[in-house]
Amino acid sequence: MNALEHTLEQKLADVAVGKAVPDELPAAPLAARTAWWQQYRRGWLSLISLLAVLGGWWGLSHSGMVPPLFLPAPEAVLAKLITVSTQGFMDATLWQHLAASLQRIVLALLAAVLLGIPLGVLMGVSPVARGLLDPLIEAYRPVPPLAYLPLIVIWFGIGELSKVLLIFLAVLAPVIIATSHGVAQVSRNRLRAAQTLGASRSQLLWFVILPEALPEILTGIRIGLGTGWSTLVAAELVAATRGLGFMVQSAAQFLVTDVVILGIAVIAVIAFALELGLRLLQRRLAPWHGQLD
Amino acid sequence: MAILSANKVSVRYPGQDRPALSEVSLDIGPDDLTVALGPSGCGKTTLLNLFAGFVQPDGGEVRFGDDRVTGPGADRAVVFQHDALLPWLSVRDNVAFGLRLQGVAKAERLARAEEVLRLVDLPEAGNRYSWQLSGGQRQRVGIARALASHSQVLLMDEPFGALDAFTREQMQELLLKVWQQARRRIFLITHDIEEALFLATELVLMSPGPGRIVETLRLGFSQRYRAGESARAIKSDPAFIALREQLLATLFDHRRQAEEIAA
Numbered sequence: 001m002n003a004l005e006h007t008l009e010q011k012l013a014d015v016a017v018g019k020a021v022p023d024e025l026p027a028a029p030l031a032a033r034t035a036w037w038q039q040y041r042r043g044w045l046s047l048i049s050l051l052a053v054l055g056g057w058w059g060l061s062h063s064g065m066v067p068p069l070f071l072p073a074p075e076a077v078l079a080k081l082i083t084v085s086t087q088g089f090m091d092a093t094l095w096q097h098l099a100a101s102l103q104r105i106v107l108a109l110l111a112a113v114l115l116g117i118p119l120g121v122l123m124g125v126s127p128v129a130r131g132l133l134d135p136l137i138e139a140y141r142p143v144p145p146l147a148y149l150p151l152i153v154i155w156f157g158i159g160e161l162s163k164v165l166l167i168f169l170a171v172l173a174p175v176i177i178a179t180s181h182g183v184a185q186v187s188r189n190r191l192r193a194a195q196t197l198g199a200s201r202s203q204l205l206w207f208v209i210l211p212e213a214l215p216e217i218l219t220g221i222r223i224g225l226g227t228g229w230s231t232l233v234a235a236e237l238v239a240a241t242r243g244l245g246f247m248v249q250s251a252a253q254f255l256v257t258d259v260v261i262l263g264i265a266v267i268a269v270i271a272f273a274l275e276l277g278l279r280l281l282q283r284r285l286a287p288w289h290g291q292l293d
Numbered sequence: 294m295a296i297l298s299a300n301k302v303s304v305r306y307p308g309q310d311r312p313a314l315s316e317v318s319l320d321i322g323p324d325d326l327t328v329a330l331g332p333s334g335c336g337k338t339t340l341l342n343l344f345a346g347f348v349q350p351d352g353g354e355v356r357f358g359d360d361r362v363t364g365p366g367a368d369r370a371v372v373f374q375h376d377a378l379l380p381w382l383s384v385r386d387n388v389a390f391g392l393r394l395q396g397v398a399k400a401e402r403l404a405r406a407e408e409v410l411r412l413v414d415l416p417e418a419g420n421r422y423s424w425q426l427s428g429g430q431r432q433r434v435g436i437a438r439a440l441a442s443h444s445q446v447l448l449m450d451e452p453f454g455a456l457d458a459f460t461r462e463q464m465q466e467l468l469l470k471v472w473q474q475a476r477r478r479i480f481l482i483t484h485d486i487e488e489a490l491f492l493a494t495e496l497v498l499m500s501p502g503p504g505r506i507v508e509t510l511r512l513g514f515s516q517r518y519r520a521g522e523s524a525r526a527i528k529s530d531p532a533f534i535a536l537r538e539q540l541l542a543t544l545f546d547h548r549r550q551a552e553e554i555a556a
Contacts, residue, residue, distance in 0.1 A: 190377055190378075192347055193373060193438075196345060196448075197367060197391030198367030198391060198395055208379065212381075288380035
């Protein structure tokens with residue numbers, strides 16, 4: 001999906017550049033001038049849009065039209081980053097809030113992977129398992145986590161378990177769905193070839209099915225992590241004393257807007273870093289993805 | 294050596310009114326290169342799948358020596374038209390894959406893989422990956438993988454059907470070389486008449502509706518190639534061309550009959 005979008009976008013961009021630009025300027029100096037631009041075009045464009053947002057933010061906050069309570073200046077948020085990371089906010093430093101949130105995410109992710117991959121494989125290979133599990137997953141997946149959070153609190157209390165469980169449920173569905181899809185799509189010829197080379201059922205699973213489904217599984221984990229982060233704030237609404245979501249929530253209650261913005265920015269940066277890391281992992285582990293005959 | 298044989302096998306797929314195969318009998322002896330030729334729907338793929346053990350007959354039986362074939366096994370290797378190499382393994386590991394499944398030690402199976410890769414003229418490709426190879430190279434790796442394990446039969450499912458004409462000719466010659474050196478019986482299916490005539494020691498002509506064998510011919514063109522004659526000389530030989538036209542006419546005849554029966 002992502003690779004497809006990328007190539008389509010790339011193709012459209014190539015067409016746009018190749019058609020429009022040479023008509024207006026002579027070819028040779030254009031080539032020299034745009035080589036550095038062409039090579040990192042996407043990076044430059046991303047940088048431009050980020051700088052534009054920052055510039056707009058800076059301009060607006062210094063114009064006097066918006067009080068700092070609604071929009072603190074960028075440098076005020078930056079200063080807050082230093083005080084929150086050294087002195088802390090709500091009895092914990094930024095790093096302790098971050099560690100608490102990361103711990104919940106990592107625990108939930110681990111549990112979702114350990115349970116989701118076997119269940120997904122089972123659904124991919126067995127029509128019976130698919131028939132039994134599919135309605136359950138499809139029934140809970142579209143429900144917003146905030147809707148079943150109260151039930152989880154009633155059942156499991158307000159401790160750490162409920163928070164991890166909520167994130168876990170958000171990550172689990174995409175992992176199961178992607179895994180079962182990847183497993184069901186394994187090439188019949190590859191399975192048959194392995195069988196004629198003497199593969200047993202468990203060898204088929206470990207040497208053919210799982211490696212072939214790996215790119216899809218990683219995509220499922222990527223999507224799951226995305227939904228997991230968006231559930232984090234909801235999970236930390238309940239009797240948390242630490243965590244990025246808790247930090248943002250309590251800062252909002254005391255109208256400390258610069259901490260709110262800081263927390264949101266940190267969540268965004270971490271989520272983006274995880275996404276990039278997983279994409280890199282996907283490219284390292286499955287370089288053949290999208291290149292099959 | 295044992296004979297791989299189909300005895301009056303019939304196969305009917307659910308939801309189809311005519312059987313895919315009707316009472317087909319065929320023996321594949323130890324030194325044969327048997328080619329099944331026919332248009333799509335003639336049951337040649339079903340016949341190959343029966344020999345491989347992917348499909349079970351509704352009537353009759355498939356035997357390999359004294360044993361009844363009830364499923365796929367390492368004694369009958371299959372070369373597919375495409376999509377059968379493992380893209381996460383290097384070419385060398387792909388070729389050694391069957392030996393790995395059977396628990397052969399690493400040094401031994403990699404040495405065997407190199408040996409077989411030389412046999413299919415790919416001595417340098419061991420470290421590469423299937424998605425970095427051309428279609429012809431991929432098929433060579435597929436053949437090498439089938440040869441590396443200790444199978445007694447090579448079942449080839451339109452192995453050159455997706456290749457361009459030049460590569461296809463090269464691969465046909467390579468196959469005859471490999472067949473001679475590896476001393477492995479081969480059952481190959483194709484819808485390419487020239488390919489069938491050039492390769493086969495035994496040619497089985499099949500026809501659809503229901504799928505059946507309509508003619509069996511023993512041929513000597515591949516022996517002439519092995520004796521040193523060039524492939525082009527054989528394929529432009531008047532005897533070769535005459536036989537090609539005769540087979541075509543036979544196939545068209547059967548098709549017309551099948552259409553008349555259907556109408």
